[in-house]
Amino acid sequence: MLVVDDDVVQRTVIGMTGAKLGYDTVTVSTFEDASAQLRTKSFDIMTLDLSLGERDGVELLRLLAELKLNAMPVVIISGCDERILNATRRVGQALKLSLTRCLTKPLELDKLREALLLPAHGRSNPAGEAASPAIDRERILAALSRNEFFVEFQPKVELQTGRVVGVEALARWHMPEFGMVSPALFIPLAEQLGLMPDLTCRILSLAVGDIRRVVNKNPGFTVAVNISGSLLNDLLLPERIESALNEHGVAPQALIVEVTESVAMSDVERAMDILLRLRIKGIGASIDDFGTGFSSLAALARLPFSELKIDQSFARNCDRDQDMIKIVQASIGLARAFGMTVVAEGIDNPHALAKLRAAGCDTGQGYLFAPSLKIERVARWMVRWHDDITGHRSAMFLPTGQISPPIAC
Amino acid sequence: MNGNFSFDQAVYDELGAELGSADMAEVLNVFLADTADRVARLEAGHLTRSASKREVHSIKSSAATFGFMDLSRLAIEIEAAVETMAPATLEDRICSLRRAFDSTRQFALDNLMNPDRGATT
Numbered sequence: 001m002l003v004v005d006d007d008v009v010q011r012t013v014i015g016m017t018g019a020k021l022g023y024d025t026v027t028v029s030t031f032e033d034a035s036a037q038l039r040t041k042s043f044d045i046m047t048l049d050l051s052l053g054e055r056d057g058v059e060l061l062r063l064l065a066e067l068k069l070n071a072m073p074v075v076i077i078s079g080c081d082e083r084i085l086n087a088t089r090r091v092g093q094a095l096k097l098s099l100t101r102c103l104t105k106p107l108e109l110d111k112l113r114e115a116l117l118l119p120a121h122g123r124s125n126p127a128g129e130a131a132s133p134a135i136d137r138e139r140i141l142a143a144l145s146r147n148e149f150f151v152e153f154q155p156k157v158e159l160q161t162g163r164v165v166g167v168e169a170l171a172r173w174h175m176p177e178f179g180m181v182s183p184a185l186f187i188p189l190a191e192q193l194g195l196m197p198d199l200t201c202r203i204l205s206l207a208v209g210d211i212r213r214v215v216n217k218n219p220g221f222t223v224a225v226n227i228s229g230s231l232l233n234d235l236l237l238p239e240r241i242e243s244a245l246n247e248h249g250v251a252p253q254a255l256i257v258e259v260t261e262s263v264a265m266s267d268v269e270r271a272m273d274i275l276l277r278l279r280i281k282g283i284g285a286s287i288d289d290f291g292t293g294f295s296s297l298a299a300l301a302r303l304p305f306s307e308l309k310i311d312q313s314f315a316r317n318c319d320r321d322q323d324m325i326k327i328v329q330a331s332i333g334l335a336r337a338f339g340m341t342v343v344a345e346g347i348d349n350p351h352a353l354a355k356l357r358a359a360g361c362d363t364g365q366g367y368l369f370a371p372s373l374k375i376e377r378v379a380r381w382m383v384r385w386h387d388d389i390t391g392h393r394s395a396m397f398l399p400t401g402q403i404s405p406p407i408a409c
Numbered sequence: 410m411n412g413n414f415s416f417d418q419a420v421y422d423e424l425g426a427e428l429g430s431a432d433m434a435e436v437l438n439v440f441l442a443d444t445a446d447r448v449a450r451l452e453a454g455h456l457t458r459s460a461s462k463r464e465v466h467s468i469k470s471s472a473a474t475f476g477f478m479d480l481s482r483l484a485i486e487i488e489a490a491v492e493t494m495a496p497a498t499l500e501d502r503i504c505s506l507r508r509a510f511d512s513t514r515q516f517a518l519d520n521l522m523n524p525d526r527g528a529t530t
Contacts, residue, residue, distance in 0.1 A: 007443075008439055020428070106481070107474060
């Protein structure tokens with residue numbers, strides 16, 4: 001994350017907030033320093049103060065367009081009045097930049113956090129659509145051979161204690177000529193072009209290789225990898241996975257394969273064969289996005305899943321929608337009946353966390369804890385998280401029944 | 410509110426909850442040092458009006474970020490009129506800003522930087 005602000009206090013606060021959210025932050029105070037950074041490094045997000053002394057932030061917006069950084073989310077932060085911010089939005093639109101938010105000073109921290117998390121949520125771009133890259137079969141094959149795909153990891157936290165118990169590996173693609181490509185774009189394309197088996201195997205191998213050290217240092221730590229539906233037709237899948245684990249010296253118990261509910265249910269017999277063999281090898285199997293498909297409960301009971309992941313649409317709204325919390329409670333009851341552990345995705349506020357803990361959910365992930373992190377940030381985030389939950393965030397993980405009023409995070 | 414000194418504890422606590430105590434102490438030190446420099450530059454009287462405006466603009470936002478409302482309000486007043494203010498008036502307003510900053514710094518040293526006397530979370 002690049003923070004451009006000529007005010008050292010604001011720069012420090014924004015940088016620290018970004019670091020808490022898991023970003024590697026670079027802070028600069030001038031147009032020239034920002035320009036040098038943007039020309040030599042790629043950033044997931046940038047915050048920009050419009051008043052930069054001699055050279056203003058609008059000049060930097062023009063530079064972003066010149067450097068074709070249209071897809072990089074930019075959060076405008078300014079002490080200027082609303083009319084100037086509106087005019088800045090229009091400049092961003094004209095330059096086809098991804099201005100995701102305009103915030104006024106003094107900064108409201110909840111808005112800042114939300115703005116920094118917005119791009120990760122993959123929400124829309126109010127400044128206009130950024131250009132999409134041209135992607136075809138050859139381009140994806142080239143990306144595989146040029147190692148343009150990589151993995152980020154979203155931490156999974158034990159909800160009763162706050163302990164980090166694993167990560168979910170998420171596929172990422174950085175196209176040198178375009179920047180980051182959304183998984184919402186390249187995964188359906190790879191599926192459509194018949195390349196998901198190649199991509200999934202690559203991601204699995206990268207994930208296991210990258211996380212090996214963390215897994216081996218933390219007994220019981222797991223890495224979850226999403227398995228494409230097309231791979232469930234491959235009866236050699238269990239052997240391929242076992243071979244990847246052996247190659248990197250990772251125990252089968254450290255891997256969880258995630259299969260979406262709709263995929264698992266599309267061919268129950270085939271899924272049963274593969275999942276059973278994976279389970280026999282000691283690999284965990286998780287039913288992903290639970291609640292969004294049309295499962296037959298009988299089929300669910302037959303499949304040997306060890307974990308159930310409640311879809312984020314239920315977890316995210318369970319603090320303010322009584323119907324959602326009922327679905328969460330029912331899902332937890334179902335999982336318990338079949339001896340599965342339960343993971344909630346999309347936890348993004350302390351109220352939802354409190355509800356999920358009270359409902360007995362085992363594990364959770366979401367922006368309240370961390371966005372997806374590059375491997376080099378994972379260990380550092382874990383140390384910081386441990387400090388936080390024994391310090392100023394300890395109230396979030398008091399024993400259930402002694403939960404304090406939700407705190408600002 | 411703390412006596413005649415206007416301090417918004419809730420704002421300060423929110424920032425502290427976000428950053429944690431170690432980072433909060435660091436950023437408060439950055440604020441005190443940076444604002445001291447800015448006030449000194451304003452007092453020296455060598456700045457153009459637009460440069461003075463940028464200095465008070467920064468003080469306005471930073472002070473409000475910590476809940477130091479007296480200092481922020483004074484900076485707002487100066488920022489709004491600095492380009493047309495008579496020199497003597499500007500000098501007077503900068504003296505007020507200096508006093509507000511000195512009180513703020515003393516308050517911070519007494520109440521916020523020393524955990525034993527903590528007004529913080």
